[in-house]
Amino acid sequence: MMNIFKSLTAVSLVLALSSCSSDDDTAAPLEELESETVTNLYAPEIGGRVEPSSGDFTKFDFETGSETTSETDWDVAFRSTTILVNGGSKTGITDEPERTADAAVYIASGTLASITEVDTSLFAQDTTEGPAIAIGSGNGWYNYTGEPYHLIKPIPGTILVFRTSEGKYAKVEILSYYENAPEEPDGLSDATPYYTFDYVYQPNEGITTF
Amino acid sequence: MILNKYFLSVFFTACFTLNSFTQENKALVEPDSSEVLNEVLITATRTKRQLSALPLPAQIINKETIQQSGAMRLGDILAEQTGLITVPDFGGGEGIQMQGLDSQYILILVDGVPLVGRSAGTLDLNRISVGNIQQIEIVKGASSSLYGSDALGGVVNIITETPKKDWHGTLNYRTGTLNTHDLSLNTTYRNDKLKLSLFGNRYSSSGYDLTPQNALQTVEPFSNYTAQVKLAYSFSTATTASLSTRYYSQNQDYKASESLQGESNIEEWNAHFKLNHQFNSAWSSSLELYATQYQTDEYLNDIADAALTSNGFYDQRLLRPELRVRYQPNTQEAFIAGTGYNHETLSRTDFSESPTFNSAYVYLQYDATYFEKLNVIAGGRLDTHNVYATQFSPKVALRYPISNSIAIKTSVGRGFKAPAFRQLYFDFTNATVGYTVLGYQAVPTALAAMQERGEIANILIPVSSFDDELKPESSINLNLGVDYSFSKRLTFSLNVFRNSLTNLIDTRIIATKTNGQSVFSYTNINESYTQGLEFNFTANAIKNLNISGGYQLLYAKDKQAEAAFEAGQIYARSAANSPAFALQKSDYFGLYNRSRHSANLKLFYNIPQYRMNANLRATYRSKYGLSDTNGNGYLDRYDRFVSGYGILDFALTKNLGKHLQVGVGVDNLLDFTDAQNITNVPGRLLFGKLNYQF
Structure with a gap:
């Protein structure tokens, strides 16, 4: 089964921003990055x-940080090595979910830490030509x-930047496709497809930085 | 095309300039008293040239060395030469890597005519017995100016024995570990008019298993036969005709799993007819007709239900007439011109059709000596083809002896390799994984058929982009070398080389399938280079002891990969499950299966009082990578490498009486193996052999 570790809570803009804007008492305090x-x-x-x-x-919702069976309230969906986003149109493959929202995604090159800004011009959605x-x-x-290892390896430096169904942003680094994310997976004996990924979710509306 | 025009002009300018100062008298072959320096080879210029005076990087392995080493197959002896690496292929085959270029770019000739039948580009060196070899000639660097396609990286030419007067015969037998038996009989006859050679070889082995935990052997048991007949007749002193034919057949067990078993068979023959005529002291010609066929047949049966599960065949044929004319107006100049036609067919499983290649060609070479010393070879070849664009391959080589002991030499040439049949006509779907590979020409029809069957999810590369033809891979090769003989007993040579390759053919994904897998096809994308230096020495400083050795430094890199690393676009992880970090340019290692360092050292010791020869040969190659193991698609320093390794061989021969020589030896004395990565090194092999001459 899926486990979610509410592990690290990031350093946040919150403190920094709130201290800068301390004279504006009416602004709601920003939520921390997750x-x-x-x-x-x-x-x-x-x-x-x-x-x-x-x-x-298998559908996933960044807002709740968990797997979901909801037909509408999901951001990203996985099946084997295929990843779909809840935006755009059906690609034509069997049993894919309806796109009910305006989520989108692009691939950025970098580390999870180095991608600090969302480039909204790059967002793409699933189309009949294929997934984004x-x-x-x-x-x-x-x-x-x-040959000879038969491994599925997440490409290092590949960061998936999402716009969620709710119009917020998240960045994801997939770490492993194998059960329990072994340090040295065995392509022939370790079970798949078990996604392990790190992500950072920006819960604040309209903020395009992480 | 731009490249070609550029080279055409450089080439003709060079010819013209050089032609304008033709004088002096000097023999093309410099007389030399030293024995070693008298070695003559034919491959480099298609005429006999003294190795030591050649402006090209070349090498000769003579019969004595082959015999004293106890080698059985071509791969055994090539693996011991500087800059030559034997690379294992599936099922026990071995290909050659030269100047960092792999087997598909190296032309293998037997008596000047090519062997055909490559498995994914690799020509298996184990097909060739060394039992009747007079010498092996190796020319490094692009040689397409004489040999056309496939000679992009170099040429290996196996010269079989020429008969001596009257009847002679040799019986050779070697047996040893792995139940290996190698038996050869070579008989020759010669009189004033007639030359006859008969050669037969049987080679068999139980194979070996580096991974006993699974049901399959690393190399399954096999046996093979080689027969060669050469007949030459002199009608007069000016006219000779020769006919040579070679036959090879191998049978090997073929297993895919414990229950899936079968056989794999290879059958190969060739016939080579040649008519030589000397018109006068200046003009001579050779008319040749060469035909060859290489076929394989393999099947697998399911033992459980005795059903035939798979059956594969491969049948390649080549027919080549060629006319060569030689004109030598004086002792300092020689012209060679040739023209010919290749008709090549292939019929095999997983092909969209049975294709035919037709290619007419013409070549010209000018070989001259200026100012008594400067040797110039300039030449070029034009290859037309029914599938791809006409190719022009020029080459210029120079050698200049600065003093009696030092000579410098350089050569520049273009090499090319035509797209292989499989890159054009493959139509293959992997039965267990489900991906599909289509040849470039096969794409439109095959993809349409797959679409009709509902197998295609998305087409990523528009089919119309396959209207342009797939271009041949090509390279510009540069060599710069120095030969230095300190004395007759001590010689050094150094060669710096670079091969710049363009239009390399690689696979890319052109469509995705409804089963989630991809459809691959071929395209010209990559540009890469191999560069480095090669150093060789021979030393006979101590009486009866001959020491020789060599070293190659090699950098083989993909240009786009280099740029991507430099731009900081490539990342890696320290463990498979940890976050990624950015890599530097210096983290890029280069192409797969290339060792930065390789070296060899050979000691041959004669013990005349016991009529014995003992030799110890060591070869080393430094670490190399076989695949990207950390998922970024490139070989970088954080990938898993195959560790560097050394092989030590020992052999001892002793002459008994007039006719008999016996020997013992150990190949791979240190019993090195690497089951996972190195399938062509079976571990320590003990052997005994005898050689009887009559």
Whole structure:
């Protein structure tokens, strides 16, 4: 099952900003950035390989920081190595959820710490051409190493920046595709697809920095 | 095309300039008293040239060395040469890497004509027995100016024995660890008119298993046969005709799992007819007709239900007529011109069609000596083709002896490699994983068919982009070398090289499938380079002891990768599950399977009073990476590397009586193995051998 560790709570703009704007007493205090680690988010598919893949996507909501079965209140959905966003249109693959919101995503190059600003011009949504996070090895978030290790490796330096269904922002670094995120996964024996990722969620409306 | 025009003009300017100061008299082959320096090779210029006076980086491995080393297959002996690395292929095959370029860019010839039949570009060196080899000639650097496609990185030419007067024969037998038996019989006859060679070889082994925990052996048991017949007849002193034919057949167990078992068979033959005529002292010609066929056949049966589960075949044929004319107006100048036609077909499983390649070609080479000393070779070759654009491959080489002991040499040339059949016509879907690979030409039809079957989710690269043809891969090769002989007993050579490659063909994803997998096809994308230096020495300082050795420094890098590292766009993790950090340019290691350092040292010791020869040969290659293991798509210092390793071989031979030589030896004395990464090193091998001459 999925575990959510409410681990680190980030340093925040809150203190800094509130101290700067102390003379403006009417402004609501900003909420703190939420830095979380999600482990073992299980996102299996039915079929795959030579068969067409099918099966429900595992949906995730940044606001609650947890997996959800809601048809509408979700931001990102996973199935095997495919990642969808709750915005745009259906891509045409089997059993994909309806897009009910205006969520979007782009891939930034950097570390989770180095991506401090959202570039709203880069956001893309799923289309009939395919998901905004392109599928396939080397195109989106992972590389498949092939012979002899057969590993799915999240591409280092790939940060997924999201606009959520509620119009807020989050940045995600996927760390592992294997159960319990082993330090040295074995492509042939370790279980997949179990997503482990770090994310930072900006809970404040309209703020595009992390 | 821009490149070609540029080179055309440079080439012709060079020819013209050099032509304008032609004088002096000097033999093309400098006479020399030293034995070693008298070695002659034919591969570099298609005419006999003294190795020591050649302006190109080249090397000869003679019969004596092969015999004393106890080598059985071509790969055994090539692996011991400076700058040559043998790289394992699936199922026990071995390819050659030269100046950092892999097997697909190296042309392998037997008596001047090419072997065909490559598995994913690799020509298996174990197909060639060394039992009847007179010498192996190696020319490094682009040689497309004479040999066309595939000679982008260099040429290895196996010269088989020429008969001596009357009947002679040699029986060779080696047996040892892994139940290996290698038996050769070579008989030759010669009189004034006739030359005849008959050669037969049987080679078998139980194979070996570096990973006993699984059901498959690393190399499954096999046996193979080689037969070669050469017949030459002199009609007069001016006219000779020769016919040579070679046959090779191998049978090997083929296993995919405990229950899936079968056989894999290779059959190969070639026939080479040649008519030589000397018209007068200046003009001579050779007319050749060469035909070869390489076919494999493999099947797997499911033992449980005795059903045939897979069946694969491969059948490649080449037919080549060629006419060569040599014109030597005086002792200081020689022209070689040739023209020919390649007709090549391939029929195999997983192909969209049975394609044919037709290619006509013409080449010209000018070889001259100026100012008594400066040797100039300038040449070029034009290859037309029915599938890709006409290729022009020029080359210029110079050698100048500064003094009796020092000579400098340099060469610049263009090399190319035509797209392989598989890169154009492959239509393959992996049965277990589900991805598809399509050849460039196969894309429009195959993709449409897949779409009709509802297998395609999205097309990422528009099909119309496959209207342009796939371009051949090409390179500009540069060599700059110095030969230094301190004395007859001590010589050094140093060569600095660079190969700049463009239009390298690689796979990319062109569409995604409904099963979540991808459709791959080929495209020209990458630019890369290999550069480095090679150093060789031979020393006969102590009586009866011959020491030789060499070292290669190699940098082989992809240019785009280098740029990406420099721009700070590449990241890595220290552990698979930890956050990423940015890498520097210096963290980029380079291309896969390239060792920065490789070296060898050989000691051959003669003990005349016991009529014995003992030799100890060491080879070393430093660490290298086989794949990206940390997911950023590049080989960087945080990836998992194959550790550097050394192989030590020992052999001892003793002559008994007039005709018999016996020997013992140990290959891989230190019993080095790396089961996961190095499948072509089986561990320590003990052997005994005998050689009987009659």
